[in-house]
Amino acid sequence: MRAGTTLAKDLDSEMLGTASDESKVDEVSFYTNGTFCDLCRGPHVEHTGKVGAFKLMRVGGVYWRGKDTNPQMQRIYGVAFSSKQELHDHLQMLEEAKKRDHRKLGQELDLFIFSELVGPGLPLWTPRGTVLKTELDKYVQELRDQAGFMQVTVPHITKKDLYEKSGHWAKFSDELFKITTREGHIFAMKPMNCPHHTQFYDATQRSYRDLPIRYRESTMVYRDEQTGELGGLSRVRSITQDDAHVFCRYSQVEQEVLSLWDIVETFYATVGIELRVRLSLHDPENRSSYLGTDKQWADVENAMRKIATDRGSAYEEEVGDAAFYGPKFDFMGRDAIGREHQVATIQFDFNQPEGFDLTCINEEGEKERIVMVHCAVMGSHERFLSVYIEHTAGKFPVWCAPEQVRILTVNQTDEIVKTAEDIVDRAKLLGLRVTLDNAQESVGKKIRDSELWKVPYTIVIGEKEAESDEVTPRIRGDMKVGEPTPMKVDNFLKSVANESKARVSKSSI
Ligand SMILES: [Zn+2]
Secondary structure: OOOOOOOHHHOOHHHHOOOOOOOOOOOOOOEEEOOEEEOOOOOOOOOHHHOOEEEEEEEEEEEHHHOOOOOEEEEEEEEEEOOHHHHHHHHHHHHHHHHHOHHHHHHHOOOEEOOOOOOOOOOEEOHHHHHHHHHHHHHHHHHHHHOOOEEOOOOOEEEHHHHHHHOHHHHHHHHOOEEEOOOOOEEEEOOOOHHHHHHHHOOOOEEHHHOOEEEEEEEEEEOOOOHHHOEOOOEOOEEEEEEEEEEEOHHHHHHHHHHHHHHHHHHHHHOOOEEEEEEEEOOHHHHHHOOOOHHHHHHHHHHHHHHHHHHOOOEEEEEOOOEOOEOEEEEEEEOOOOOEEEEEEEEEEOOHHHHOOOEEEOOOOOEEEOEEEEEEEEEEHHHHHHHHHHHHOOOOOOOOOOOOEEEEEOOOOHHHHHHHHHHHHHHHHOOOOEEEEOOOOOHHHHHHHHHHOOOOEEEEEOHHHHHHOEEOOEEOHHHOOOOOOOEEHHHHHHHHHHHHHHOOOOOOO
8 A cells, every 4th residue: 555645734724624723634544345445434335346327427627635736637426326227217316406406497487686796695585586485484484373473573683792692602603794883892693593582581580370482583694604605595694594482391392392393294294395304412422512411411312202202203313413502303305306405493402591591480489490492494494495496396386476377368459458457456356466468479478488487377368258257277287186167257266365375286276
């Protein structure tokens, strides 16, 4: 074996991916395969005969160790599978993923834009995108309100002191956008809402009779992500969180977690994304990354296991993925083309209540430490939408579609235009999102346009429709159950309004 040339101390911190000059490489491992020994974590396949099918995907020029003063080399990217079928499926998935790319669809369907003047990682939501985002959020908030949550609102900048107390200043200081006021005080753009919500709880002394207290808020938080890591909506600097916090006694946690779990399940069943549950635990080998004592962690982790078992849900445990203040359930969503994304989360927090000294007066008249449960259903709206746009390929169900019904005119005669405008008014009275295409174009072109915009329902108004007040709606393919027949305009509009209210994904027409 040749002597290696890598000395961590010769590499700069950027190459090592660390913030300081100190090398974080404390163990180097080899992987041996017969006579071949590689400086690599492995695993390797035993021999190329084991590779059933492979495809070289692309080549690219790279500099030795990423430094442009070093010699250039060719890097070859490939994928391998045990069977041709698996390779075929994978390539098809990639093809499909390309078509569904949310950045592409976001532009085609006019959902969001980025502006160089505003800056990277700061999406601007267009009117259409805002409808989609708002409708999804409205649903989450409706489910929460049914479970007893109350909406609150907090400011977007906050004194450093709050984050020092919550532990975020020490833990996430690099990710905070900091502001120095003209008087020299340090503020930060809020990176999360939990510390603020503790202040509502702490505003008066609570009795055990007041608990649980549940706050919800969909609001933007800001994190100074590195430019190189930003990508479409998947990772942004302005993140809309559908945040919620429950303040309760230890004895109430199970009930609260189960109720939040119901919300998560209901929401994801409606949007058609299948869930897998992961219990994220702390890593005892990396103890300094977490607040609290060993006993506290052991107790709450066992409590979480019990909750999942009592619920009868299958779950997997993942060591090292807990929040620094407590263990959590992470929900992994499987999209329409089989990819998995982390979506919702329910977190048990016994640390922030300590930090902020949150108590209630119990039955004995004594102060009792309470706990917090955090829950995000979509999590980051931006990241959720990057998943949801690709999951649906932009074909949103009628309840959250930016445009629910499009009305097309066959020509511009008075009677037809008047009828079409009248239908728009009637639709609006029912709260529908409706548009009129009265352009001097052929009906064929207008229908194709409506299809490109993936509008759930399109109706064409000609002389016959104007006379009879009946329409035969065109239904977007994925929603269609049967062949529609002519129906009274009011019946059609009412059906669409009912589908929207019931948040169904198939047409009832
Ligand atoms: Zn929180």
